[in-house]
Amino acid sequence: MRLHIVYRSVGSENRKDRPGFYNKSLALASLLRAVDNVDIETELVFVNDGPIPAGRLEMMAGAGEVLGVRCGSNRASYRWALRLPRLRGWSPADLVWFSEDDYLYTATSLRGLIQAANELAVADYFTLYGSTRFAPAATRRSPLIDARARSQGDPEAVLLGTARWYRAASCTSTFGARIGALLADERLLRSCPFVGEAWDHATCLAYQGYRPFGLRELAGGRPDPGHMGGPRAAVRRGALVCVRSVANAVALARPQRARRTLVAPDPDLVTHMEQRFLAPGTDWAAAAAAVTQWSRSRDQEGLWVR
Structure with missing residues (x-):
């Protein structure tokens, strides 16, 4: 080695x-x-x-x-x-x-x-x-x-x-x-x-076969009620939901031998x-x-x- x-x-x-x-x-x-x-x-x-x-x-x-x-x-x-x-x-x-x-x-x-x-x-x-x-x-x-x-x-x-x-x-x-x-x-x-903040933590969970994101975390947490954001923020939030959902799916689909x-x-x-x-x-x-x-x-x- x-x-x-x-x-x-x-x-x-x-x-x-x-x-x-x-x-x-x-x-x-x-x-x-x-x-x-x-x-x-x-x-x-x-x-x-x-x-x-x-x-x-x-x-x-x-x-x-x-x-x-x-x-x-x-x-x-x-x-x-x-x-x-x-x-x-x-x-x-x-x-x-x-x-x-x-x-x-x-x-x-x-x-x-x-x-x-x-x-x-x-x-x-x-x-x-x-x-x-x-x-x-x-x-x-x-x-x-x-x-x-x-x-x-x-x-x-x-x-x-x-x-x-x-x-x-x-x-x-x-x-x-x-x-x-x-x-x-x-x-x-x-x-x-690409999953956003704390991506190193999410990476470790995913390769071990654990779901990195709960439902409230998929879009980066709860939006600030005082600032809902414009169209660009909505697009970014949608993209974040997508990539985090994929990370969840990949982690949970890992067979035991690959965890x-x-x-x-x-x-x-x-x-x-x-x-x-x-x-x-x-x-x-x-x-x-x-x-x-x-x-x-x-x-x-x-x-x-x-």
Whole structure:
């Protein structure tokens, strides 16, 4: 088994509430440090949507293949990246990890991913950052989320190393997959971003065979009574009903053999670097400092400001 990493990045920033240690070069360095701790053959492909600062670009070029694209949005670059396993002819027996550029990785995160792939044969998809799981009463038409987070009170969670791996309900668009499952699901994965907000959550529900949208959600929820919208809003609402209805139908039509399983570790092995979404249980400021020290030892820290 080989590990393929597809790292999507943009040079611009947004106004999210970032922790004090946030830095996209730090995020990249943390991934490279995690790759250093992997003991299987690993390939890195960097998909850059638009210009990237020179120092960060130099770090990428020293670690793998750099591809420049002009997608213009997170959704578009995500859909573009999903084609790579098929276009490159990667083996169905391999593992792929898709990453956004604002995640902080622990040193052993990717090693944990590989261990889970080797030891949890039931798993098709993997996340290293998540919290939700299905409630015992969940059904395919009513995918209830458990009030308990992560592996708390889950008798089926499996201890691998220092993390308890549990079946997760959903994750972000930073995730891993067995390439065989990804190739079979490519059409579904590339279609789900059109369902609107929280399309990553809807994607995970759909490939696991759960209905992503209830009746009230089909049109994006209840309309604002103070602003019903004009003809364009009506057209958009109609299109949303259509694509979400199709996603529901595809999910519920999945035969048992095609329903996938997503697993996640507790505690999280990576975190999204947004203040209110930092994964609990880890001193991420200390983790960031350790990455900085690692980068300094590799003479890379000077590239961060370029």
